[in-house]
Amino acid sequence: MGLNQLQAQLELEQRASPHWNRRPQDCDISLLVIHCISLPAGQFGNSYIDDLFMGILDLAADQSFADLAGVRVSAHCVIFRDGSIRQYVPFQYRAWHAGVSEFAGRQNCNDFSIGIELEGTEYQAYTDVQYQSLVLLTRQLMQDFPAITLDRIVGHQQIAPERKTDPGPSFDWNRFQSALKENG
Template structure:
């Protein structure tokens, strides 16, 4: 089981086996907040563990029964929580395509940042994301700089995250040591 040692591990029931666990070759950056635009709540953890109570917030009724997960979430504090081991398929990308290949969940790792499309992410989140990216790319060397994308890149028109507030230049400078190919 491939886990990040710096993360708290909370297993999600929302995952399954990849068709080929040696085919991990894409990193997808997302954002999430539950309820929308609220931070520091247990909503994300509850969603990814299937324990979200629809009576806790009106928005939760809209997503009741949703079965989704990500490999990791990076909270505003920089704390990382892992929900799915990296060699397993988390359910984060939905209907998606990268470079003509569909079903991105089959070969992607999904990282959620606690946030919104329009509010700046924290220094602690960028630091944690950089360190986590280093770990992931060491374990999965097929993930190069050109294979790190936003959810919006693999589901255009359907998804907008990580959003305009995500500083791609800052993040890419942190991971510039990755061999660029593609």
């Protein structure tokens, strides 16, 4: 199954974030980074994540958004609470999701990684359909980018431990990795 078939199966909607650039020449895509996001923190089902990644977030909409002034950020995809997936940056390009980061001695993880955001918080369980969508998407990414192996799928906290804690203790790594191994 290619990404076009996956789009149909997962209701993968595409939006063109302005927050991306080209990867370094001859860069292998070899890491998958799992994140979480909610705006405002702990609130779901609104347009604020989309607005942030599209560069149109109204900073006056919530007092907590003041810290986001001037922030230019994106992910390759967001998996929402209902399991739907929205892609903001094509996988072959560099999304701005990892920030200052390092994996296996290699700096600037944005250069060689794909970033997937889960709509959620570090301390609230993710939904069953989010896990289902994440597993399907991850399997496809592992097929399309064979350098992404089980040991090269990490949380944001693993590549930026001084700065980040997501996807947090509410993310069930055993469930996710076991599902990846089943029928896959």
